Amino acid sequence: xxxxxxSGGGLVQPGGSLRLSCAASGFTFSSFWMSWVRQxxxxxxxxxxxxxxxxSEKYYVDSVKGRFTISRDNAKKSLFLQMNSLRAExxxxxxCAGVGGNSWQFDYWGQxxxxxxxx
Amino acid sequence: xYELIQPPSVSVSxxxxxxxxxxxxxxxxxxxCWYQQKPGQSPLMVIYQDSKRxxxxxxxxxxxxxxxxxxxTISGTQTMDEADYxxxxxxSSTAVFGGGTMLTVL
Numbered sequence: 174x175x176x177x178x179x180s181g182g183g184l185v186q187p188g189g190s191l192r193l194s195c196a197a198s199g200f201t202f203s204s205f206w207m208s209w210v211r212q213x214x215x216x217x218x219x220x221x222x223x224x225x226x227x228x229s230e231k232y233y234v235d236s237v238k239g240r241f242t243i244s245r246d247n248a249k250k251s252l253f254l255q256m257n258s259l260r261a262e263x264x265x266x267x268x269c270a271g272v273g274g275n276s277w278q279f280d281y282w283g284q285x286x287x288x289x290x291x292x
Numbered sequence: 293x294y295e296l297i298q299p300p301s302v303s304v305s306x307x308x309x310x311x312x313x314x315x316x317x318x319x320x321x322x323x324x325c326w327y328q329q330k331p332g333q334s335p336l337m338v339i340y341q342d343s344k345r346x347x348x349x350x351x352x353x354x355x356x357x358x359x360x361x362x363x364x365t366i367s368g369t370q371t372m373d374e375a376d377y378x379x380x381x382x383x384s385s386t387a388v389f390g391g392g393t394m395l396t397v398l
């Protein structure tokens with residue numbers, strides 16, 4: 174059974190930092206591009222970042238460039254998102270997602286981790 | 293930046309056909325995917341590569357993509373299909389989601 178389990182969410186003050194982790198199991202993690210997708214309360218889905226299988230390519234949505242860093246550890250089957258200089262508008266549920274297939278579809282999703290940026 | 297536009301809401305009676313559209317510049321030149329999200333749950337892929345159904349997704353879900361519009365069709369809609377639906381495509385290694393469509397079955 175495929176599982177993606179996020180951790181590390183919580184309440185943080187504006188300007189603060191947080192690191193999300195995602196533990197993968199049930200599929201060949203090292204063969205998949207991986208992404209972070211977020212959803213602000215009551216809003217739609219927003220892609221945040223993705224990373225190639227070997228970590229050699231990384232892409233980010235403009236609003237997080239220079240503040241967020243995506244990384245992975247294939248040996249530990251783990252995905253990470255380091256979030257710095259957090260803003261109120263970063264408040265959201267953050268999903269870890271596995272990207273596969275010819276159409277780069279989001280095949281697998283985690284249950285999400287809530288990040289709240291507030292003073 | 294690339295945008296995908298969806299109607300905010302669609303209503304359908306049980307047993308009828310629901311069509312949810314997704315518009316984007318030359319979207320037909322890209323692959324479109326569709327995700328279903330029910331309250332409090334993670335998204336679930338229902339269509340990938342324009343028209344393919346993942347294992348376990350009922351046959352009543354189908355998709356098409358041509359020109360500037362991708363369409364998710366739910367035939368014989370059931371009350372359990374009531375959810376938010378998001379289209380998604382890739383543009384230059386960045387993923388783009390539509391704003392989402394709330395499907396009401398009543």
